[in-house]
Amino acid sequence: MHTVIIGAGPVGLEKLNAVLGQSEQAKITVVAEEIILEVYELAERLTQVKLLKKSYTAADLHQADIVIAATNNNGLNEEIIRDAHALKLLVNVADKPDLCDFYLGSIVKKGDLKIAISTNGKSPTIAKRLKELFNDNLPGELDITLQQMSSFRNTLQGDFSSKVKKLNEVSAVLVEPAVQEFAExxxxxxxxxxxxxxxxxxxxxxxxxxxxxxxxxxxxxxxxxxxxxxxxxxxxxxxxxxxxxxxxxxxxxxxxxxxxxxxxxxxxxxxxxxxxxxxxxxxxxxxxxxxxxxxxxxxxxxxxxxxxxxxxxxxxxxxxxxxxxxxxxxxxxxxxxxxxxxxxxxxxxxxxxxxxxxxxxxxxxxxxxxxxxxxxxxxxxxxxxxxxxxxxxxxxxxxxxxxxxxxxxxxxxxxxxxxxxxxxxxxxxxxxxxxxxxxxxxxxxxxxxxxxxxxxxxxxxxxxxxxxxxxxxxxxxxxx
Structure with a gap:
């Protein structure tokens, strides 16, 4: 998907990192009159991030799949919303949950494991803190378990029901210690x-x-x-x-x-x-x-x-x-x-x-x-x-x-x-x-x-x- 972000200040940087946090392969175009250094550095490292140092126009959305408005100009944000809706595009407006068509959840990544956290726009800070909690407490080795389970699943024969039963038996050990630990x-x-x-x-x-x-x-x-x-x-x-x-x-x-x-x-x-x-x-x-x-x-x-x-x-x-x-x-x-x-x-x-x-x-x-x-x-x-x-x-x-x-x-x-x-x-x-x-x-x-x-x-x-x-x-x- 092609994401267009309007704004390249601290809020734009936060939104840019949020999208890249879900996938570093995401195709992103950033449109802004002023671009902070951190955004430039990200664009230099990731070739799929394109920077346009210019004033916003409706034409900037023609190739977009989704739109993020990350400016502190309420009038400009309303213009972006009108232009996006005219093209039947969904819009996220920074710090304005009532104006959003979708929310950017906090994403916890451990290899191929992803956990998305959303508060429906009520409190991004809580989502951020929960993300920190999961990042600190979920071991990095969890991705190894995920890869091993994937490899094991590919070796299974039989119908869907028998495969699920076998996978449940194998993965039961992941739950049993927790049950024992809290039972006593x-x-x-x-x-x-x-x-x-x-x-x-x-x-x-x-x-x-x-x-x-x-x-x-x-x-x-x-x-x-x-x-x-x-x-x-x-x-x-x-x-x-x-x-x-x-x-x-x-x-x-x-x-x-x-x-x-x-x-x-x-x-x-x-x-x-x-x-x-x-x-x-x-x-x-x-x-x-x-x-x-x-x-x-x-x-x-x-x-x-x-x-x-x-x-x-x-x-x-x-x-x-x-x-x-x-x-x-x-x-x-x-x-x-x-x-x-x-x-x-x-x-x-x-x-x-x-x-x-x-x-x-x-x-x-x-x-x-x-x-x-x-x-x-x-x-x-x-x-x-x-x-x-x-x-x-x-x-x-x-x-x-x-x-x-x-x-x-x-x-x-x-x-x-x-x-x-x-x-x-x-x-x-x-x-x-x-x-x-x-x-x-x-x-x-x-x-x-x-x-x-x-x-x-x-x-x-x-x-x-x-x-x-x-x-x-x-x-x-x-x-x-």
């Missing part, structure tokens, strides 16, 4: 509505208590407020990066932060305390976001929270009691992070594996074990608990949300135990991790949606293994 929370989401205010009140009060304890018990903390150690900046960057990774795959913040802290010379107990202190704020923010999105399984929360806290406090107490043996504990912690790095790496190549068996039943034991190992090793709650829940058949989205919100309380109680038990701490590392992870928490999920989860897990696994091996080798060389 219907009752759970409102299981404990009476107590949700108590949970968030506890969060606020706990953070206030934590700050008060810092100020009263730790003169070193007050000293660091006055001056910033250069190590702070290393841990600030590290905390931000590790929290971004955690937001992408729902785990590995603890193990990456601990491995990094040990490599920077931080003792195991102080490293674990720094990791858990930073997780208080970041997981509080992440937990709140998941709560707002309705991603919390309150029944699972109830089963995990108490055993997780008990395990975390016991682990933090044990590690703090062995503070004087930190040099000897460090290689064992590095060995633990080395193993977790291998687990993360192996999971990267099994993310699409189907689960076998029913849901995991012993949730309380899982919480107790996960909390203890997390405190002793400086991380592992996500790697152990979240991985086990998902592998056992739990809903991935609600498992992630529940693990995040329980992590807040576990990190809080671990931190309080460490503060009570330890005589000193590396506050520059703690402050860097706290601020860095808090800055990353609100944006981690959005950014991570654009990155391959498998790629992140492979990179994290390799880095953790390398850093852990370095710490172990350095210890062996020191002993020798």
């Amino acid at each position: 929370p219907a009752v759970q989401k409102t299981s404990y509505p009476k107590f949700k205010w108590l949970i968030w009140l506890t969060i606020v009060l706990s953070i206030a208590v934590l700050i008060a304890v810092f100020w009263q018990r730790e003169p070193e903390f007050q000293a660091y407020v006055a001056g910033i150690n250069p190590m702070f900046y290393w841990f600030l960057a590290g905390g931000f990066i590790f929290a971004m990774i955690d937001g992408a795959i729902g785990m590995s913040y603890g193990v990456t932060s601990t491995a990094f802290s040990l490599s920077m010379g931080i003792p195991p107990a102080s490293a674990s305390m720094g990791v858990h202190l930073s997780e208080v704020l970041s997981n509080g923010i992440a937990g709140w976001m998941h709560y707002r999105m309705g991603n919390i399984n309150w029944k699972l929360f109830k089963l995990l929270i108490i055993p997780g806290i008990l395990g975390a406090v016991a682990g933090a107490y044990l590690l703090s009691s062995l503070e004087h043996y930190g040099a000897y504990i460090k290689p064992f912690i590095s060995l633990y992070t080395l193993i977790l790095g291998g687990v993360i790496l192996s999971k990267a190549f099994k993310v699409s594996r189907k689960r076998v068996g029913g849901k995991i039943k012993k949730i309380t034991l899982l919480g107790l074990f996960g909390g203890f190992i997390d405190a002793v090793g400086g991380g592992g709650w996500g790697s152990i608990v979240l991985s086990s829940l998902i592998a056992g058949g739990r809903n991935a989205r609600f498992s992630l949300g529940t693990v995040k919100i329980t992590r807040f309380f576990i990190a809080l109680m671990s931190s309080l135990t460490f503060i009570t038990m330890l005589k000193s701490a590396h506050w520059e590392a703690v402050a860097g991790l706290v601020i860095g992870s808090a800055l990353a928490a609100p944006i981690a999920a959005k950014v991570s949606n654009r990155i391959s989860v498998k790629s992140i897990m492979v990179a994290v696994g390799i880095i953790v293994i390398a850093v852990s091996l370095r710490s172990i080798i350095m210890f062996i060389l020191k002993v020798i």
Whole structure:
């Protein structure tokens, strides 16, 4: 079809892009007295776009199939409408839905897939925002699925009915995960509505208590407020990066932060305390976001929270009691992070594996074990608990949300135990991790949606293994 656009200012440019967005092969003639640079650039790139720098006349519509009036001259727009209707042509008038014979919908394109969005001219802005939403959330790989389905359809034999039946069977897998994902929370989401205010009140009060304890018990903390150690900046960057990774795959913040802290010379107990202190704020923010999105399984929360806290406090107490043996504990912690790095790496190549068996039943034991190992090793709650829940058949989205919100309380109680038990701490590392992870928490999920989860897990696994091996080798060389 041959489209004639009258007007080449910002509105004309928008209409030109709208037509080209549906097909870059569209034949378009632009008529205008003044033409902005962006329109010239489009015409240079696309030979089928023709520019006529002149005043409009009725003769400009003689070869047109459809017409778009994109001028700010109401009198000229009315003239274009009369001329077009005389030739039985349909007209779109910019920002005048009552004068339009048709509307230009927003078009979302993913290869050969096209989704058209129209508001019947009522609100182009809403159509634009919906277009952005689809563009951001529909994966580019969707076109690959489309091409594969097309190729498969061409191989089918039989009548139309049998072909449709076979295609429905093959494409059912595209719908089933979504049905499963939204099936579980219907009752759970409102299981404990009476107590949700108590949970968030506890969060606020706990953070206030934590700050008060810092100020009263730790003169070193007050000293660091006055001056910033250069190590702070290393841990600030590290905390931000590790929290971004955690937001992408729902785990590995603890193990990456601990491995990094040990490599920077931080003792195991102080490293674990720094990791858990930073997780208080970041997981509080992440937990709140998941709560707002309705991603919390309150029944699972109830089963995990108490055993997780008990395990975390016991682990933090044990590690703090062995503070004087930190040099000897460090290689064992590095060995633990080395193993977790291998687990993360192996999971990267099994993310699409189907689960076998029913849901995991012993949730309380899982919480107790996960909390203890997390405190002793400086991380592992996500790697152990979240991985086990998902592998056992739990809903991935609600498992992630529940693990995040329980992590807040576990990190809080671990931190309080460490503060009570330890005589000193590396506050520059703690402050860097706290601020860095808090800055990353609100944006981690959005950014991570654009990155391959498998790629992140492979990179994290390799880095953790390398850093852990370095710490172990350095210890062996020191002993020798």
